[in-house]
Amino acid sequence: MKTILVAGGAGYIGSHMVAELHDKGYDVVVADNLCTGHRGAVTHGTLCVGDVRDGEFLDRVFTEHKIDGVINFAAFSLVGESCTDPLKYYGNNVAGAVSMLGAMRRHGVDKIVFSSTAATYGEPEKQPIDELDRTCPTNPYGETKLAIEKMLHWCDAAYGIKFAALRYFNAAGANNAAGIGEDHSPESHLIPIVLQVALGKREHIGIFGDDYPTRDGTCIRDYVDVRDLASAHLLALEFLDREKTSGVFNLGSGNGFSVREIIEAARKVTGHPIPAKVAPRRAGDPSTLIASNRRAVEILGWKPRHSGLDDIIGSAWNWHQSHPDGYAE
Ligand code: NAD
Ligand code: UFG
Numbered sequence: 001m002k003t004i005l006v007a008g009g010a011g012y013i014g015s016h017m018v019a020e021l022h023d024k025g026y027d028v029v030v031a032d033n034l035c036t037g038h039r040g041a042v043t044h045g046t047l048c049v050g051d052v053r054d055g056e057f058l059d060r061v062f063t064e065h066k067i068d069g070v071i072n073f074a075a076f077s078l079v080g081e082s083c084t085d086p087l088k089y090y091g092n093n094v095a096g097a098v099s100m101l102g103a104m105r106r107h108g109v110d111k112i113v114f115s116s117t118a119a120t121y122g123e124p125e126k127q128p129i130d131e132l133d134r135t136c137p138t139n140p141y142g143e144t145k146l147a148i149e150k151m152l153h154w155c156d157a158a159y160g161i162k163f164a165a166l167r168y169f170n171a172a173g174a175n176n177a178a179g180i181g182e183d184h185s186p187e188s189h190l191i192p193i194v195l196q197v198a199l200g201k202r203e204h205i206g207i208f209g210d211d212y213p214t215r216d217g218t219c220i221r222d223y224v225d226v227r228d229l230a231s232a233h234l235l236a237l238e239f240l241d242r243e244k245t246s247g248v249f250n251l252g253s254g255n256g257f258s259v260r261e262i263i264e265a266a267r268k269v270t271g272h273p274i275p276a277k278v279a280p281r282r283a284g285d286p287s288t289l290i291a292s293n294r295r296a297v298e299i300l301g302w303k304p305r306h307s308g309l310d311d312i313i314g315s316a317w318n319w320h321q322s323h324p325d326g327y328a329e
Pocket of ligand 2 (some may be wrong): 119
């Protein structure tokens with residue numbers, strides 16, 4: 001495979017994918033409407049600005065470039081917003097995937113790696129979570145991703161389009177060598193918010209609930225480095241090429257950290273006090289999400305290399321210090 005279309009490649013995880021593909025010698029075409037992404041995040045390849053729901057736009061991209069495989073990051077992903085405006089999420093995430101699969105069919109492209117999420121599991125039955133555990137999302141965002149996974153299954157059966165659905169746990173970290181990192185506005189993720197407090201851009205971090213059934217009462221999550229996510233996508237593309245079969249894979253480090261543990265680790269890494277205040281629970285938050293990454297390790301041959309907590313917070317901290325206003329566009 002030579003040329004990969006990265007939909008949503010101007011976003012946080014997608015831009016790290018573009019850098020990884022370039023490093024590994026692939027040609028990259030990015031399709032992104034820049035609704036949450038940044039021009040400055042696309043360090044390599046050709047950026048085609050347009051909406052993946054626009055079939056004519058995709059036809060132009062597939063005609064102008066000989067695409068061998070697709071990685072689709074393009075989606076909305078704010079859990080809270082998906083509860084207040086579910087049609088926005090079905091309208092972009094599901095319709096975008098329908099449009100992309102239609103274009104792949106029209107242009108004879110039969111491999112796709114898809115950004116799924118731990119939010120497909122909802123409130124898990126057990127920890128660590130494996131791919132055969134019950135999927136019962138607690139919010140529309142997770143529902144849209146599960147609906148797309150099911151659609152991918154039927155498109156494989158009917159059209160022979162092979163897919164890898166990668167269920168990411170909590171993406172964090174940055175690629176400072178490539179000058180890229182996380183810049184969401186508004187920012188909702190714990191680690192960048194904690195680092196904005198360290199930078200003096202916010203007064204304190206609110207801890208969303210300290211009465212969960214966990215070791216210190218705060219929610220436990222599995223934080224996985226964004227460069228490790230990118231390397232897993234490349235392995236998934238190789239898997240599709242080699243095995244000619246589809247699969248669903250968790251991508252997490254296999255370790256869980258509480259909100260308080262993240263704040264404490266960030267205090268050590270940054271040397272800043274990072275004031276914290278307990279706030280009410282956030283609707284829809286499961287108490288604990290920890291991945292079993294056994295399938296990705298054994299079947300894809302994935303080795304998370306940067307997903308130690310201090311590495312993740314350290315790389316994110318470097319990015320925040322060197323880019324206090326993000327991409328400042
Ligand atoms: P992001 O918002 O930074 O990136 C999404 C990109 O897609 C942006 O560049 C945006 O402009 C683009 N986009 C959105 N809709 C589009 C459309 N209709 N047409 C063209 N481009 C469009 O998000 P992210 O944090 O990088 O997440 C990437 C993917 O990973 C998403 O699908 C998200 O649901 C999934 N995911 C993220 C996390 C996480 O922790 N960040 C966890 C699980 C799953
Ligand atoms: N949190 C706080 N204060 C904040 C922000 C977050 O206490 O200011 C807490 C949250 O309540 C949660 C934890 O920190 O317990 C992590 O929250 P994030 O918003 O960083 O991440 P989520 O676990 O809610 O969601 C992320 C992605 C989703 C994905 C999910 C899968 O944003 O797309 O991981 O695990 F579905």
